[in-house]
Amino acid sequence: MASYRIAAPDEYLAITGMGIKNVKITKAAWVWPFQRCVRFSVQPHDYAMNLQAMTKEKLQFLLPVVFTIGPDVNQRGANTRRFGSSVGAGGEEEPGDDYRSEDQGDALMKYAMLLADSGNTGKDANGHQFVENIIKGIIEGETRVLVSSMTMEEIFTEREVFKRRIFRNIQTELDQFGCKIYNANVKELKDAPNSVYFESLSRKAHEGATNQARIDVAEAQLRGNVGEAKRKGEQEREIAKIHAETAVQKTERDIERASAEAVLATRKTELNRDVEIARIAATRKTEAQDEELKREVQIKRAAAEMERLRATEVVKATIERESQQQAADAKAYQIEAEARANYEKQKQDAEAAAYKTKQEAEAWSAAAIQKAEADLQRRLKEAEGLAAMADAYARLGQALGGPAGLLQYMMIEKGTYVELAKANAEAIRGLQPKISVWNTGAEPAAADAAHHPPTTSSIATMRNIYQMLPPLMTTINEQTGITLPEWQFGRLAGQMSQLERSENQPNGKK
Numbered sequence: 103m104a105s106y107r108i109a110a111p112d113e114y115l116a117i118t119g120m121g122i123k124n125v126k127i128t129k130a131a132w133v134w135p136f137q138r139c140v141r142f143s144v145q146p147h148d149y150a151m152n153l154q155a156m157t158k159e160k161l162q163f164l165l166p167v168v169f170t171i172g173p174d175v176n177q178r179g180a181n182t183r184r185f186g187s188s189v190g191a192g193g194e195e196e197p198g199d200d201y202r203s204e205d206q207g208d209a210l211m212k213y214a215m216l217l218a219d220s221g222n223t224g225k226d227a228n229g230h231q232f233v234e235n236i237i238k239g240i241i242e243g244e245t246r247v248l249v250s251s252m253t254m255e256e257i258f259t260e261r262e263v264f265k266r267r268i269f270r271n272i273q274t275e276l277d278q279f280g281c282k283i284y285n286a287n288v289k290e291l292k293d294a295p296n297s298v299y300f301e302s303l304s305r306k307a308h309e310g311a312t313n314q315a316r317i318d319v320a321e322a323q324l325r326g327n328v329g330e331a332k333r334k335g336e337q338e339r340e341i342a343k344i345h346a347e348t349a350v351q352k353t354e355r356d357i358e359r360a361s362a363e364a365v366l367a368t369r370k371t372e373l374n375r376d377v378e379i380a381r382i383a384a385t386r387k388t389e390a391q392d393e394e395l396k397r398e399v400q401i402k403r404a405a406a407e408m409e410r411l412r413a414t415e416v417v418k419a420t421i422e423r424e425s426q427q428q429a430a431d432a433k434a435y436q437i438e439a440e441a442r443a444n445y446e447k448q449k450q451d452a453e454a455a456a457y458k459t460k461q462e463a464e465a466w467s468a469a470a471i472q473k474a475e476a477d478l479q480r481r482l483k484e485a486e487g488l489a490a491m492a493d494a495y496a497r498l499g500q501a502l503g504g505p506a507g508l509l510q511y512m513m514i515e516k517g518t519y520v521e522l523a524k525a526n527a528e529a530i531r532g533l534q535p536k537i538s539v540w541n542t543g544a545e546p547a548a549a550d551a552a553h554h555p556p557t558t559s560s561i562a563t564m565r566n567i568y569q570m571l572p573p574l575m576t577t578i579n580e581q582t583g584i585t586l587p588e589w590q591f592g593r594l595a596g597q598m599s600q601l602e603r604s605e606n607q608p609n610g611k612k
Contacts, residue, residue: 104134109141114175116140116214127178127210142217144210146172146284149234153242155249157257160436165245166289169272171237174209174282212280237281244271257291264288313417317410324406328399335395342384353377 108130109115117126119137133139153165216233248267249257257264269286276283353373360366499508513519578584 104132107131107133107139112145113141113143114210114214116142116211125211125214127208127214140214142214144173144175144213146170147230147234149237149241151238151241153245155246157249157254158251159253159432160439161254161432163254164292165249166292167241167245167268168285168287168289169237169241169283170285171276171281171283173213173280177209177280177282209277209280209282212278214280216279233279236279237276240275241272244268244275247271261288310417310421313413317413320406320409320413324402327402331395331399335392338391339388342388346381346384349377349380 107115109128115126115128115131117128117131117133117137117139118124120134122137131139148168148170150168151166153167154162155165156162216236245268248264248271252264265286265288268288269283272286273283356373357370360370495508498511499505502508502511
């Protein structure tokens with residue numbers, strides 16, 4: 103059955119189904135069979151967030167923001183009646199409509215599709231939570247990107263520009279969901295945890311205002327003291343003037359009385375002279391007092407100027423010290439961030455290297471185990487072959503009469519004797535040895551031996567050896583180039599002659 107649906111003032115109807123190509127957004131419409139109608143609210147909501155952001159100088163702070171965001175009910179796009187299009191009985195659009203995209207540029211259609219993605223309607227708490235999560239994610243992301251490209255000074259001095267840029271960037275992202283920012287409020291910046299940047303700035307401003315107030319008080323006191331001294335001087339001058347006029351009037355009355363008496367003529371002259379002297383003295387005294395007041399005023403003014411300069415220097419020194427402290431804090435934070443990044447990178451590299459080393463060690467260990475097993479099998483095979491060969495050689499040795507016969511058999515079988523002969527022949531090939539044969543005389547006959555004692559025979563032997571030395575040395579010299587010194591020959595010859603003479607004498611007498 104068809105039914106006529108009407109939306110509340112803060113709601114819209116989203117109709118899909120038979121006869122509607124996409125989504126129809128309207129305030130009231132007939133809902134026909136095979137069509138579905140869903141109500142969704144267009145009330146804006148406040149999104150309050152306390153963002154923690156970081157500036158271009160790596161300074162962290164808290165940025166409290168409140169955005170009022172809701173569906174854009176004014177941007178209806180192609181969902182309105184266009185030229186050349188018509189709407190049929192069921193709400194369907196006849197041919198001739200201009201479709202540019204799925205949502206046709208309609209903000210409410212985009213918002214309705216966003217709620218459809220959440221699987222809930224606009225009044226459902228879960229649907230609102232889904233939209234809120236998306237909007238907060240956009241606000242947080244765009245705000246942090248914008249803050250990271252600005253310095254803290256730019257954020258402070260260009261608050262309106264900062265606010266407009268946040269508004270523009272977030273609105274650009276919200277357009278794809280059919281939402282609009284109705285109001286944006288950026289509250290005062292706050293210090294992030296473990297940060298005292300804004301506290302330091304506040305303390306600096308407070309100290310500056312206190313010092314300026316002290317300077318203003320000193321200047322006001324200076325003006326008051328000078329004005330008081332000036333008024334006091336004027337008062338004293340007026341009093342002196344009145345006293346002088348009184349004195350003059352009294353003198354005139356005395357002169358009038360003395361004019362009647364001739365005796366008082368001289369006294370009148372003296373009184374006039376005294377009055378004149380008093381007047382001059384009073385004038386000079388007034389001038390001296392005026393100079394004294396001027397000197398005191400100059401002294402107080404110099405003291406006030408000294409206090410002002412001292413306060414100015416103190417303020418400058420305080421500001422410079424705080425600026426240096428802030429620069430040192432920023433540099434320390436940057437060094438700490440770089441050290442933390444280097445530590446994380448080194449840690450990751452070490453873990454990767456350890457993992458790689460572990461993999462290589464496991465692969466090498468597996469390969470080594472396989473190689474060791476292969477070597478063990480090969481050595482077992484070789485040991486079995488050697489055992490069989492040793493057993494055969496043992497039987498052969500028994501057949502040949504022992505190890506010596508086995509060795510000769512092996513040398514003959516392998517041609518070792520032939521190789522030795524060839525090696526000896528090769529070693530003496532090309533040599534021309536010189537063979538010398540010496541004959542130093544025949545041995546004494548048996549009869550002579552009977553007449554000579556054994557000592558004489560030993561002497562003859564030594565003589566024969568000595569006689570053999572010259573030709574031996576000559577041969578050594580010819581073959582090797584070594585020459586025995588002549589003094590050595592002379593010494594041996596003398597010793598030999600003396601030995602022969604002592605042996606030829608009877609009974610060994612000289």
